[in-house]
Structures are given as C-alpha cells and as structure tokens.
Amino acid sequence: MKKKINSNTLLLLITIALFCAMYIIGCIIYADKGFTHLQTFLNILINNSGLLCVACGMTCVMLTAGIDISVGSLIAMDCMFLAVGMENWHMSPVVLIPLVLIIGIVFGAVQGFFISYLEIQPFIVTMAGMFFARGMTAMIYSKQISVSSNELFKKLANIKIEFPFGSYVNRKGVEQIPYIRIHVIIALVVLVVVFLMLRYTKFGRSLYAVGGNEQSAIMMGLDVKKTKLKAYILSSFLCSIGGICYCMNTMSGSVQQALGLEMDAIASSVIGGTLLTGGVGNVIGSFFGVLINGTISTLVKTNGKLLSSWSSIAVAALLCFFIVLQSVFAKIKDSKK
Amino acid sequence: MENNVVLTMRGITMTFPGVKALDHVDFTLRKGEIHALMGENGAGKSTLIKCLTGINAFEAGEIHVDGIEGPVVNHSTMDAQKKGIATVYQEVNLCPNLSVAENLFIGREPRTRFGTIDWKTMIRKSQKIMDDLDMNIDVTQNLEEYSLALQQMIAIARAVDMESKVLILDEPTSSLDDNEVEKLFRLMNRLKSQGVGIVFVTHFLEQVYAVCDRITVLRNGQLVGEYLVEELPRVKLVAAMMGKDFDDLAAIKSGETPDFSHAEVLIDAKGLSHRGTIKPFDLEIHKGEVVGLTGLLGSGRSELARVIYGADKNQTGTLKVGGKEAKINAPIDAMNLGMGLLPDDRKAEGIIGDLSVRENIILALQARRGMFKLLPMSKQIEIADQYIDAVQIKTASRESLIKQLSGGNQQKVILARWLATNPDFLILDEPTRGIDVGTKTEIQKLVLKLAGEGKSIMFISSEIDEMLRTCSKLGVMRDGAKVGEITEDLTQEHVMKAIAGGGSNE
C-alpha cells in the first residue's frame, strides 16, 4: 500500500519548502553581503541554539494540547542566575549549571502540578510563571551584567568547532574557516534525544496519545495527569538547557533578555507543523521552524535598513498564516466525515 | 458458581442524583455465548456496563468473575481489563493521531533490550492480527485514515488480543454497514467458539436474532428477565423492552383520528438529509397536526428534526414552510419562520445552567427580537411569571438558577421558552424523558391543547402509548432513514411491528 500524504505531512513539507525558498531568495538578493557563505547558516544555528532547545520542549508540551509561555522569562532567569553566580557570588559553572537545571525541573514541576492536578488552564499557569520568572530575574539582580571573570565558562563558550570545508577568504585577505560553538552541539544533541524519545519511548508516545484524545488515553490505561506533569517538567528542563546555551551565546544576564522568546518558540513549533489542538507534531518540524525564524531575523539584519521589529512582525504573520492553514485543514477534515 | 459461567452480577444497585439508575439487577454470562443486553433508552444498559468496567461505582450488589476469588470491584477500565473484561464502546476510544499498530499495543508495547519501543515487532504482530481478521489494513498508517467502521473493528481487535474472558461490545454496530457487520459477526462467532463470553449491546433487533444466544432485558433500571433467543420472538422482545404486556396491546384506544388531508400544509420537506446522520426523507405536516416520530434510539428520529430546524444544516432537497421555499442556515432562521425545537439532550443543548429561570424563559423570545430590543424587566417578569404559572414550573423563585431545578421542571422551562415565542411549529424531542408521570401527562395535555389552537407539532418519544394518545400520524424511523408512515390503525401492536421491522414487513 502506498503511503498517502496526509495534511500533517503536507504542513511539514510546506514548512521545509518555505525555508528553502526563503534561504535561496536570501542568497540571491544578498549574495554580495555574504549570505551565501556556509557561516551565515551556521550563525543562524549559533544564534538560535537556545531557541532550538526551548522549541523542542515547547513541541512536547504542545503535543499534549498544552502551551508553556513561561520559557522566555525562565531563560532570562537562568541567564541572570548564571551571570550573577559567576560574577558576584564567584561560583563555579560546575556547580551553577546543575543548579540551573534543578531550578528548571522544580519550576516545571510546580507549573505541571497546577495544570494537571488542579486542572487550571495551561496558559494562565504558565503566564503566571512567566511573570514570576521575569520578576525573579529582577530580584536576583536588577541591572545588566556580563560574564567576564569566569575563565572556565569563557573557555567553554569560546570553543570553536571548525569545519574542514566551506572556508572563504574575506576582503582583508584572511581565510575564514566556518565554525560552530559548543552550545550548538548541545542543542543538536537535545534535538536528537527528544526526537528519539518521542518516537521510541512509552512517554513519548503517551504525549501523542494524550493530545490525540485525552478520554481515549485514559480508557487505554495511560496516566494522563502524570504524562502532562512530565511534559511541563521536560519543557522547563529543556528550557534551562536552552538558558545555558543562551548565556554562552550572549555572555550576559539582563531583565530584558529573551523577551518574547516564548512567542518565537511557539511560532517555530506551529510553523513546523505542530497542531495547537495537540497530538500532531514533530521536533524535526520545529527545527525547521527555528531555522525559518532565524533566517527571517538574519534577512532583516542583513538588509540593514529594515527595523528589527520587522522580524517579529514577519514571524507573527507566518504564525497567523499557519494557524489559519491548520484551522482550514481541520475544517476540511471535519466535513469529510 | 456454575462451571461454565464467566461472569455474574447480583443485585447491582446504583442511583444518580434523584434517579434510581439500577435497581437490584442480575446478569449472568456463560462461557462461549453471545448475550444481548437490551432495553430502551435510559433502561440502564450503559450504567450496568459502566458499573462492571469501573467507570461508575455501584452502591449495592456483587460481581463475580470466573477464576477470581470473592467479589470483584473494578476501579477503572484498566482494572477491569486486568481481570479479563475488555470493552469496546460505541464511540471509538482510540487515538486517531497514532498509527494502527500503536493503537493496538499502547500501554503494552513490545520493548527492545534498551527499554525502547520495538517498532518492528509491534508492526509485525499488528499486521498479523489484522491479517488474521481478514482486514486489509496498513498498520503503519494513522488510525484517522480509516473509516469509523474499520476503527471500530480495530478497537475490537485490540480488546480481543488482550486475551479477555469477557468482551463487552457496547453498540459497536451503529456505524457499520451490512458488510462490515457481517465481518464483525464472523469475528464474534470465532471468539465464541474460543470460549469468550460476549455481552452485546445493540438497538438493532435483526442483529440480536442473527448472532445472539441469550437476551437480558432491562427497563427503567430493573431487570425484566433473561430469555433464550428462540423463546422470545421479536414483537415480544419489543413489548418487554417497552413495558407493555403483549395481551394488553389491543386494549389501548384507537379513537377517532382527525383527517388532516385537506388542511393547509405547513411544513413540506422533500429529500432533506444530513450526511452521516439522516438519509433523504420527505415529510408533510399540516396545520394543527401532531406528527410523531417513532423508532428505536439512534434510528434517526432526533436527526430528522434537527435537519428541519437547521440545527444540523440540510444538505439536499428543499423545505417549504407555509408554501414558501425556506432557506434555513441556522436555528435563528427557523425561529423566524415560527419554529421551535426542544432538544432531547436537555443538559447539553437545552438549559443554560447558570442563568435564572426567568432568563431561560425569555431567551428565545429575546433572540428573535434582536439584541437592541431588550425586553423591559417588567415585561420579562410578566412573561416568566405567566409561564411559570401556565406550565406549572415548581421553582423557589423566578430568579432561581435553572440547574437547581428538577429535570421535569427544567424541561417545562424550556417548553415555556418556546411557548413564549408563540411558534407555529414546535418540535418536541423526547419532552417526557426522565420526568415523573404527572408531568408527562401535563405535557401530553399541553401538546393536544396547542394542536387545538392550530399549531403544528412534531412529537418524538420512546414511549409509544404517549404518541398514540397525542399523534394523528406517525413517521417510522429505522437505521437513519424514514421507512414509513402510519396514519391508520394506530395501535401499539401495529407500531411495534413497524419499528421492529423484519418479519411481516420485510
């Protein structure tokens, strides 16, 4: 029997096509500004490694038909905690990084408890979480702070993993070797692990089952509440990993950091074919969603004349487009029955 | 316990607030038999099954399962499954977004050495199950790619594969066509020969006679009796379900039925339908006429009414109201043509629970007036009081929340809501369900009174004598289609035969 292309695969294909089209257009228009170099693509990965981790977690939560908008603030809190920890409290990253991960787990567990066991709308709970984390960031330290004194962390963040190909000689005659940073590796590992988890573990499949039909999932003997709780813990945990990546990239902490990142993460998931109604989606799609997101901001930046707000408008417009598309597909599906 | 008995339920009692859902019901299932559980809507079939599978908790009684010491109490479906009781419900309880293989194995997936899901084994096993059942299904496809019927079969396959001793099929055939039903029966017979006890809940009489060995009939939460299929002919079964002794049937009045053939035609439906719920039908309703729709639950009675009213959009044919062609896209259009619908699911579609009795009564009238012409409070109070009085709604005050009223009084409020709009054509879908005898009589009287005032009424009820008392014409529904009309010889026996179908009719 031949594999039929259903609407979900179609959504993913649209996304991949969109990314390719966007990137190719970028290459054509901004060829003179170096858009065609491999490094441009790698920079997208470097700048969005944190977002990628967050988007993976977001996808898991959205599979259960939930949502987690606390992620942006949580990243800010993590960054601030790391930065202040290293700069003001003179703690080692070896201690701080596990602490950040534990904070993430606890944060997720609290949110998950309210959502799954007290049956409060995920949006309300995570919105409270969002404001809580943002406020806590200000409580830790109210000004901008940059990481400059901790050698270990700086070393870690500055590791360049160079590519043996794709190098070019810039205008000054220096050969530029394409590279990625260690946090890109972390993010890609997260992506692969989450992908495998979704496909090959009982928990991963339970996420789909819960989002597909909660009632059925209960009937088939799955512990729906526990699954949801775990999903939110996972989201906050991955978000904390993302926070570490983010901190490595920016080397600073500030109250205004990662403002609106939750929006980018949600947009990436939705653009990547994750249904808001739950049960359908994949981190591969979210990966492309993140790439599209990154490409848009790179395009806006490369242009130089456009205001940075254009990129958030473009992302919002894309999000709107995909939401409408999903809604239309859902209606077509309904009328078929 | 007898040797060949796999399941016994003794004296099961359970009450919902205000209603005794089950009253000392006994049920016995033997090894290798297909046992039909029959009863009209609200008789307690589903409740009994839910008590067995642990969804509802029962108050008194005992359940014994073969091979397990002492009485059994299940707390969840999973619990029941572990004890060998598998259930397949009318609505497919599977996840449409997962593959067929996963749906068969979720919760008990084969694992690899590393504890991860072994997709290969799962797919191979699933494909074998499907092939064994002679089903042409690609198990790697998502469940939603297949028809409801196939999904239902997959649900059964899942239950069967768990090596259950007892298999409960709760109206599994309502979405299947003849061919698929045939397949299902073959499967049931195979399981039967393997010694599985099957409880089969259905409202299709033919299927009972095609496949079952024994029948247990419930009525109003009480056990009517257990019969061998050979001992209970079709008409007697219907009589047992409806609570009329066969000998009494002739005694009911057959009185004068007024002739409406010359009266003005108010509603003239030609070929209306809604995909998946009701096949195309024709219907004429005259002014001042009370037309009944009869048939078993799920036969399309409510669905027919909903299409006329626009609650489900009509997809074919034409509807004329008072001789003029009518375009009805939403209920408000129907209301503007002078219609009203009292829906059968009072809680989901009738009452607005958190609003007061007054607000519930004036809602439809207000909707017809439009948002900007608010009925003045004094007028609202007047109308509310008038109808609370007219249909005798028992409420502490007109400002009480409707959800605090009893079922019968809620129904009266909804009735009042429509009477307040002064409709020409009122559809009453199961207006007397779940309410006491006194109120039932009041509603029947009201229907006759309204008809006397020249209003047309469509009356849908599971109780035939009620309809015989009020209707001058009966539409007979079976399997989602209107199969006939009875205008003469309105007797219980005749109607029951028509509902039962088969036998003399087919």
Add this chain to the structure above:
Amino acid sequence: MSNIKKLTSKRLFLPVFCMLLVMMVNILFDLFSGNFPFSFFTISVRNGVLFGRLIDVLNRGSEIAILAIGMTLVVSSSAGTDISVGSVMSLSAAFCCMLLAGYGVSSANELAVPLIVGVLAGILMGCFCGAINGALVAYLNVQPMVATLILYSAARAVGLLLCNNLIVYVRDDSFKFFGGFCGFIPTPIVIAAICIVVVSLVLKKTALGLYVQSVGINKKASRIAGLNSARIIFLCYVVSGLCAGIAGIVAASRISSADSNNIGLSYELDAILSVALGGNSLGGGKFSLAGSVIGAYTIQAITTTLFAIGVSTDQAPVYKAIIVIIIVAIQATPLKDYFRQRSAKKATLKGGAVR
C-alpha cells in the same frame, strides 16, 4: 429584595475582601513605619488638583479598569483571555501619536492633524485589532489565547514601525488633557468612569449581557435558542480591542509620547487578574462588571502599595503572579468540588442579573 442584596454581597465578596486586605496592609505599613496610619486615605488639594494615595490608585488604575471591561466580556463569552491588550494599547498609542506628530517626526510641538482625528484613529486601530482576534477565535475556532498571541507579539512591533523606532513626543497641551486633569479631577478617572457607565448602560439597555453569558455558559444551547454564538464572541473581542485603544490613548497622553516598548507592558496580566479577582470564573459564563472594576482598582492598589513598600517595578510581577495563581487555584474545579461538598448544605439562592 433582600435576596438580591444577599447575592450581590456574595458575588462581590472576593474583590471587596481583597481591597480591604490591601487597605489593611497599607494602614499597618504606615503604622509601623511611623507615618500617620490613615495616610492611604488622605485626600488633599494641591495646586488646585486632588492629591493623595487613594486618588493616585484611582488615577493610575484607570487603564486597567478600562481593559478589565473588555476582558470581562471576552472571558465570559469565550472562556479564554485576550492577552494582546497590552500590545494593542501600545499600537493604538503609537498610531495616534504618529498621526498627531506626522510620520518620522520624533517630537512635535504642533499637531499635524486635528486632535480628534488622531485619537479616533488610535481607538479604531484598537477595534481593528480586536476584530482580527475575534475573527480568529469566533470564525476559525482558534484557541483564544493562541489567537491573541499573534497580536501580543506583532502589535507592539507594528507600533514601533509606525514610529520609526522612535519615541514620538506630542508636546501639545490639548493632547495632554487625556492624561492630565479635568478641572481638579485627573482625566483618566473621568474617562474610566465614562467607559464603565457606558458599558453598564449598554448591558442594562440591550440584551448583550444576557447573550454573552448565555453563549459563555452553553454555546450549543444558545445556538438552538437562536443566538449567533460566533457573532457574539466576535463582538466581545472587538469591544476588548476598543477598550485597549482607549486605554492606549490615555497611557500615551500621560507621558505625552508613544513609548511603544513600555506602554501597556504586562497590562494583560493586570487585566486578567482584575477579572479573576472580580469573582468571575475564567471558565466563562456569568460575569460581574462591577467585580472586575473593583478588581482592577484593587490590583492598582496592590501595585501602589508594593511600590510604597519599596518593591521595584521589575520585581512587582513576582507578587502579582503569586496572587494570580492563588486566585485561579481557589477557582479550580478539583478544589471547588471539594469545597462544594462541604458547603452543599449551606447552598442558598444565587443568580440575578448583571450589574
């Protein structure tokens, strides 16, 4: 009549209780810090205008109160919240200021277009945003929060775009009026009062209140009873947008500029909080406008108190988030079921009209 009185007091119990609690905290704080214990309530006249912490709460709370009106309708009809209101405020303010100052001008001393045109355009922009949200929710069945998320992020960005990434100053006294003083009373208080009165009148004189609650409680039954559920939900979102527009103008006028990045920041939380605090269920259905308005001022009182105690603007969200969680947790079904069982005996008559 006594019945109705009883129920009014019950419905408004939560917001009034919270309000009293905040006042208590203020009195205690002043007492311990050695101030006059009732300084929170002292109203004086300075420079010909009213002055005092209470006036400050009423004044600063105007925007939240206006937003709370729209939010109440949205929550009631669609069981969801409109989280775009803060951003829409910012966009309306930016659009209005952009028109008044002229595009690309960062500081204008004279109005480029008549005041009324700018203000109306700003408010209409709010309505337009509301219509987008409404269309997504009512006609495309998108979950309310996700639908409004689009504008939550885009509206502010569009505002920045309209202002060419600048903070546009409109240094004109007539524009300052909306955030200034009307006689000796701060104008925002007057505007909020007008909005509240108008909406209350609409609810009283039309069937809107009945429709909205009916749709919010039981969408299906409302449809059978002849209501156009989708249109009503759409309308609620438009009203919410309208309120956001008005609030945006007031906020811009206060600082005589359109600071897109900061106007209305995290106001959506305050608005949602007001509704919840007002004793309205976030699950939709029955609502009390009075509750939401009292809730709004209570929130502002909390904020003012926090500032008075010495909590910074950035840190305030921590406390508010905790309050939100406590309030919604109280309303949560599992907890409610538990309490309902306990108070089943005490069940008295509830109900009554919107007030």
